[in-house]
Each structure stands twice: as structure tokens, then as C-alpha cells.
Amino acid sequence: MFEFFRETYYVMWGDLKFMRHNALNILVSSIMGPLLYLLAFGFGLGQGLGVEVEGLPYIAFIIPGIAALTSLSASFSAVSARLNTQRLYYRSLDEILMCPISISSIVFGKSMQGVIRGIISSSIIFAMGLAMAPEHLHFTFLYAVSIVLSCFTFSFLGVSAALLANTHQAMATFSNLIILPMTFLCGTFFSVNSLPSVFQAVLFALPLTHSSVTARASALGWDFPWASLLVLLCFCIAFFVLNVYLIKKKKV
Amino acid sequence: MIGDPLTDIIVVNGLVKRYGNEVAIDGLDLRIKKGEMYGFLGPNGAGKTTAVRVISMLTSFSEGNVSVGGYDIIKDQKEAKKLMGVVQQHISLDKDLTVRENMMHRAMTQKIPAGERKKRIDKLVGYIGLEEYMDRTIDSLSGGWKKRAAIVCSLLHEPEVLFLDEPTVGLDIQARRLIWDLIRKLNDEGTTIFLTSHYIEEVEALCSTVGIIDKGKLIAHGSPADLCNKIGSTAVEYHGRDHKTEYKYFSSRGDANDFASTLGDEHTVLIRNTSLEDCFVELTGKKVEDD
Numbered sequence: 413m414f415e416f417f418r419e420t421y422y423v424m425w426g427d428l429k430f431m432r433h434n435a436l437n438i439l440v441s442s443i444m445g446p447l448l449y450l451l452a453f454g455f456g457l458g459q460g461l462g463v464e465v466e467g468l469p470y471i472a473f474i475i476p477g478i479a480a481l482t483s484l485s486a487s488f489s490a491v492s493a494r495l496n497t498q499r500l501y502y503r504s505l506d507e508i509l510m511c512p513i514s515i516s517s518i519v520f521g522k523s524m525q526g527v528i529r530g531i532i533s534s535s536i537i538f539a540m541g542l543a544m545a546p547e548h549l550h551f552t553f554l555y556a557v558s559i560v561l562s563c564f565t566f567s568f569l570g571v572s573a574a575l576l577a578n579t580h581q582a583m584a585t586f587s588n589l590i591i592l593p594m595t596f597l598c599g600t601f602f603s604v605n606s607l608p609s610v611f612q613a614v615l616f617a618l619p620l621t622h623s624s625v626t627a628r629a630s631a632l633g634w635d636f637p638w639a640s641l642l643v644l645l646c647f648c649i650a651f652f653v654l655n656v657y658l659i660k661k662k663k664v
Numbered sequence: 665m666i667g668d669p670l671t672d673i674i675v676v677n678g679l680v681k682r683y684g685n686e687v688a689i690d691g692l693d694l695r696i697k698k699g700e701m702y703g704f705l706g707p708n709g710a711g712k713t714t715a716v717r718v719i720s721m722l723t724s725f726s727e728g729n730v731s732v733g734g735y736d737i738i739k740d741q742k743e744a745k746k747l748m749g750v751v752q753q754h755i756s757l758d759k760d761l762t763v764r765e766n767m768m769h770r771a772m773t774q775k776i777p778a779g780e781r782k783k784r785i786d787k788l789v790g791y792i793g794l795e796e797y798m799d800r801t802i803d804s805l806s807g808g809w810k811k812r813a814a815i816v817c818s819l820l821h822e823p824e825v826l827f828l829d830e831p832t833v834g835l836d837i838q839a840r841r842l843i844w845d846l847i848r849k850l851n852d853e854g855t856t857i858f859l860t861s862h863y864i865e866e867v868e869a870l871c872s873t874v875g876i877i878d879k880g881k882l883i884a885h886g887s888p889a890d891l892c893n894k895i896g897s898t899a900v901e902y903h904g905r906d907h908k909t910e911y912k913y914f915s916s917r918g919d920a921n922d923f924a925s926t927l928g929d930e931h932t933v934l935i936r937n938t939s940l941e942d943c944f945v946e947l948t949g950k951k952v953e954d955d
Contacts, residue, residue, distance in 0.1 A: 418884055429769075430760045482693040503756035507817070510750055511773040512742040662724040 418521075419513045419655040426504075427494065431525060432614030440531040442490070446482040450475070450537065453601055454544075465603060467633065472548035473543030476555070476628040477600035479534040483562040484620050488591060491570030495522055499574060509659070519571060519655040526567030527560070534559050537567020538631070554630035554641075561644050562623035568651035569619075575658045599624040642650050671699045673747075673825050674719065681714055681880075688714045688878035689725070696858060696873075698824070699852045701774030702903060703871030704860040705940075707948060710879040712860040716829045719858075720750045733824060745877060746774075749823035753830040757802045763813050764798040766898035767820065775823035781820075787817045792846065815846065826858040838896045843872060864941045874940065878901045878948045892938040895946045900924055903934040913938055913946065 431438055454471040468591040499505040508518060518645040538559075542549050556656050597632035598604070598620035604612055615621045674696040681689035689711050696702045704747040706712045719730055721737050721744070730737045735744040756768045764785070771781040789795055791860065792812050811831065820828060827848065837905055847870055850856050861867050867874055868888055876884040876891070882884040884891055896913030898920040903909040914920040917935070924933045 419775075419950065421770075422775070424767070425772055426758055426761060426769040429765050430758075433760070498758065502759050503752065503754055504758040506752065506756050508773055509722055510720055510745060510748070511770075512745040512775060513773055514742075662722070 416514065416517055419517030420524065423508060423513060423518055424524040427522070428527035431528070438529060439456075439491070439532070442486040442529055443482070443536050445485055446478050446533065446537050449478050449481070450540070454478075460587065469545060471541075472545035473603075473628070474601055475538065475545065475549060476631040477624045479538045479541070479559060479631075480562055480623040480627040481595055481598075481600045481619060482534040482537050483530040483559050483623060484566045484591070486528035486533040486592065487563045487590045488570040488573070489587075490529040491526035491567045492522055492573045492577075492583060492587075494525065494658050495549070495571060496577055496580070497572035500578070501511065508560040515656050515659045518659060519568070519652060521569035523564065523571055526570050527563045530563030530566065531560065534563070549631050550633060552633075554636055555627060558615065558623065558626035558630055558644075560606055561648060562619075562627070562640070563642060565619050565623070565648040565651060566657060568648060571655045572651055572658070592619050594620040599628075616643075619644060622647070669686050673700075674858065675731045676715075676719065677729050677905060678714070679730060680717065680726045681711075681718055681723070682726045687894045688880050689718065692728070692880070692882055694875065694882065696825075696856065698853070698856055699854055700873055701857045701871045702849075702859065703867035703874040705864065705874055705944060706860075706862065706869050706877035709860060709918055710948075711875055711878045712862075712877060713829055715879075716750070716752075716827050716858070716860055720748055720827055721745065739890070746821065747824045748827065749818035749825070750827040751811070751814050751818045751829065751831055755802065755814055757810070757814055757817065759801065761800055762799050763794065763805070766802060766813065767817055770817040771820050771937065775933045776821055778810070783822050784822075785816070788819055792816055806839075808835050808842070811835065811839070811843065812846075813844070819850070821929075823857060825857065826850060827860075829860050831859065831863070832861075832863065840866075844948060862941075864944055868940045873887065875945055876944060884943070884947050891940065891943045891947075895938060895943055897938050898935065899938045899942050900933065900935050902927055902931045904928075904931050911942060911946075913942065 464475040503661065511606055538549075538551070542551065573583060573586050577586055598615055598618050600620070604615050604621055604625070607615070622644040625637050625640050626644065629632070672695050674694060676692055676694035679689050679692040680687065691729070692715060703844055704712050704715065711767060714723065718725045719732065719737070732744040733747040737744045758769070761769065766798070767785045767789075768781060770786060776784060786815060789798065792815070794812055796814065797813070802810060802813065819840070831847070832843055835843070847857055847859070857870075859867065859871060873889060874886065874888055875882050884894065896915050896916045899918045900912045900914065900920050900923055901909060912923055914923065918937050924935055927933055938951065
């Protein structure tokens with residue numbers, strides 16, 4: 413186990429250096445999108461129009477959803493963009509693949525940049541939410557578990573996309589077809605329960621829906637949806653296994 | 665264990681690599697001895713880079729088996745990887761990091777003990793003369809310095825065999841000669857060199873054994889002199905007024921002179937020793953630049 417952590421650290425070391433070189437740039441770009449959603453939907457739609465959802469001010473309702481969304485956007489984009497560049501253009505992924513490092517460590521190591529960026533960015537969003545709606549939002553252990561699991565899930569998804577996409581255009585297409593619809597539809601800005609059952613079935617087949625409902629329930633003190641946490645864990649494991657398979661079969 | 669680990673460092677048996685219906689490597693057999701400087705020569709698209717990528721475990725293969733240092737590259741991947749250093753044709757360093765960071769990262773992923781990393785980097789960098797470039801990003805270096813940085817990275821874990829895939833392509837003559845000197849020194853110190861190139865003079869200058877690959881098949885193998893003797897050690901190069909040059913090869917200079925005397929006065933004739941390039945063209949039926 414110690415060897416696994418050591419190898420993971422060795423793999424992620426280069427990405428940590430990259431993050432250090434570009435810290436401000438990364439931070440600003442990671443939270444800019446979620447911040448705009450917060451301003452537009454939270455203040456504009458929520459406070460401006462006085463909208464309430466499930467008996468809560470809209471700002472309190474959407475902040476856990478936006479934190480979950482941030483875990484998706486920051487984790488996925490951080491990993492997919494850099495790893496795809498390292499694989500196709502720098503070809504520096506080859507150098508790691510030629511080293512005596514286990515495939516699991518390579519997958520974890522290349523994902524950690526996304527996990528770190530996801531946690532930092534969603535924490536900033538949630539901290540702002542705590543300041544805006546302190547009477548409704550609470551930082552709990554299950555909230556932390558939900559967000560960290562979400563960051564791992566979407567980082568692994570980012571690795572899969574980076575390993576599968578053979579051009580920048582393919583990566584952009586993946587983002588437009590998978591990530592963008594998830595951003596708006598997976599219960600980040602509204603309650604999935606308010607939709608017809610057929611739409612609910614579709615949305616509960618996507619990981620961000622489970623990330624949103626677990627983050628929201630744990631932050632607002634609602635009954636915790638353990639089934640969603642389990643489904644999120646299954647997505648996380650499935651993406652990890654897919655990445656191991658892609659590298660093991662040398663399909664990268 | 666495959667092959668004789670005492671003498672063979674690389675053993676390739678019946679290697680086949682297919683991409684769909686296309687066969688990139690077609691039943692390749694190789695035995696490369698420890699300490700050898702092996703040149704792998706072939707036209708563009710012959711399968712040289714694919715062979716290096718398969719042996720260095722970057723690409724899967726369809727049939728056959730490969731061992732490095734006696735370790736099967738499928739069953740004993742980690743052990744085989746420890747013995748290999750690879751300098752790819754394209755610079756494969758992280759262009760967002762500095763030269764020093766790239767080297768330190770490689771030292772870590774090669775699991776060099778923490779106390780050793782800086783010492784090994786400093787030693788190789790000093791030897792290769794990269795000191796003043798260490799805090800520059802990879803992209804800010806010229807092609808020759810990038811290649812030297814890549815060579816340092818591939819040598820940090822002191823591999824027993826170093827794969828160099830087209831190591832001097834795109835470099836000026838000074839940079840090329842410096843890299844040739846470095847390759848010779850590494851080989852003198854005991855590192856087995858597996859060099860792929862489409863520069864025939866490079867292989868001729870450096871390698872004791874040469875394999876010629878064409879359309880994924882090894883079509884000739886031996887020392888440069890053996891290969892030349894196969895087609896004839898003396899070449900007659902001649903052209904008439906149409907300036908279309910013809911070549912004939914003979915096993916002795918006497919036979920070559922006899923042939924030259926039969927050519928008319930309108931021919932310009934040169935009698936010389938057969939070169940590896942002659943051998944290559946004769947065996948593959950094409951010039952190295954041809955696709």
C-alpha cells in the first residue's frame with residue numbers, strides 16, 4: 413500500500429509543479445464559471461425574483477448543486493485538458509508508461525491534479541455559500557465525502573476522455589455532448605424530483621445528479637440519499653477500471 | 665526467462681503487429697547481444713518506430729514474444745522496464761516544466777532513491793553540458809539541447825539498454841556529432857545501444873551490427889562488412905550522357921575492372937568499395953528517403 417501511495421505521488425509530482433507555476437491562472441479559471449452561475453441564478457433569479465425551492469431560498473438550494481457542478485467542471489477539465497495534451501502533443505505520457513510504475517498508480521497520479529483543483533474550487537464556492545446563507549447551509553462530514561468522491565469520479569472521467577480522444581476536436585465534442593448537458597440538467601439548478609419520471613430516469617443515469625443530491629442533502633440537513641452515494645461510488649470505480657483497461661491494453 | 669540472459673539482452677521471436685488488416689511488423693526475429701551497438705535501418709514506414717514502441721512496451725503486439733534482459737515484457741513488465749531507457753524520435757518531455765523539473769520527475773518515476781537523484785542528474789548534466797539550460801522550459805531550447813535533455817532523462821536510472829529512435833533527425837551537423845560521441849561513450853561504458861535511423865551514414869559510423877527492415881520484415885542482418893559482401897564488396901557506379909546512374913556490384917576489384925573496361929568512352933565510371941547505402945538500396949529496392 414505504501415508503494416502505491418509513493419508511486420502515485422511520483423506520477424502526480426509533475427502536475428503539482430505545473431499547478432504551482434500556474435496557480436492564479438488555474439484558480440481563476442476553475443471558479444469563474446461557477447461564480448457566474450452563482451451570480452446569475454443565485455442573485456439574479458433567487459434574490460432578485462424571490463424564488464423559493466422546497467421551502468428554501470433559492471440561493472441556499474443551488475449552492476450545494478453549484479459546488480457539485482464545480483467538482484465536475486474543475487476536476488474534469490483540469491485532468492482531461494492536460495493529460496490529452498501530454499498524451500497527444502507533448503507525448504510525455506509515454507515517458508511515465510515506460511517507467512516501472514503500476515497502472516493503478518498512473519491512473520490515480522494523473523487524476524490527483526483534478527481532485528485537488530475540484531476540492532479547492534468547490535470549497536471556495538461553498539465557503540461563499542456559507543457566508544450568504546449561514547442559517548441553511550452546514551459543512552458536514554457527509555458533504556465532504558460527497559464532494560471528494562465526486563472529484564475523484566470526474567477526474568477519472570477526465571482521464572478516460574483524455575485517453576480516448578485522439579484530437580482536440582474530439583475532446584471538445586465529448587465536453588459538449590456529455591459535460592455541458594450534465595452541467596445544466598443534473599439537479600444543480602433545480603430539483604430532479606420535480607421532473608416527469610421518464611426524465612428522472614435519464615438524469616439518475618448520470619453521475620452529476622447523484623453528486624448534486626448527496627451534496628445538497630448533506631449540506632441542508634435532509635435525509636441522506638445513501639443509494640446515490642453508492643451509485644456515485646460505482647461510477648467512480650467504473651471510470652477507474654476503464655482507465656486501467658485502456659492503459660493495460662495499450663489503447664492510449 | 666527467454667533467450668540466453670548471459671549474452672542476449674533483447675530477444676524477439678516471431679513478432680507480429682497488426683493495425684486492423686495492415687501488418688506493420690511481420691514475423692520479426694531479433695537477437696541483440698549485451699554491449700552491442702545495433703543499428704536498425706529502414707525506409708520511412710518500414711516498421712522501425714513500431715518495433716521500438718513494442719519492445720519498450722508502449723504499443724501492444726499481435727503475436728510473438730519479446731524479452732529484455734531475460735524478462736518477458738508481458739509477464740515481467742516492471743523488471744524489463746528497469747533495464748530500458750528510450751529516447752523517442754519526437755521529444756517527449758513535458759513542455760510546461762523546466763529541464764530540471766523534467767529530470768527530477770523522471771528520476772522519481774524511475775524510483776531512483778531520493779538521496780541519489782540530484783547526484784545522478786548533476787553528473788549527467790555536467791557530462792553533457794546542459795548546466796546553463798536547467799531552469800529553462802523545454803520549449804525554449806533548440807532541437808539539439810532538447811535531444812540532449814531527453815537523453816539525460818533516459819539515462820538517469822542507468823539502463824542496460826538504450827533505445828534511440830532517430831536520435832539526430834532534424835539536428836545540425838555539430839549537434840549530430842556531439843550526440844554520436846555521447847552514444848559511443850555510453851556504448852564503451854557497457855550500455856547496449858539499439859539505434860534506429862534512416863541516416864545510413866549514422867548507422868555506418870556507429871554500429872557494429874545492422875538489421876535492415878522493410879515492410880515490417882527483417883531482410884538482412886549482420887556487420888556492415890558482411891552486408892556489403894552479400895551484394896559484392898566492390899561497386900561500379902557509371903552513367904552515360906543521359907546522366908542516369910547505374911550500379912553493379914562485384915566480389916573482387918578485378919571483376920569490377922573487367923566490367924568497367926567493357927563500358928564505352930561515353931560513360932563516366934567510378935570504382936569504389938560497396939557502402940551500406942548500396943547494400944540498403946539493393947536489398948530494399950529503394951532509397952532511404954523514399955516512402
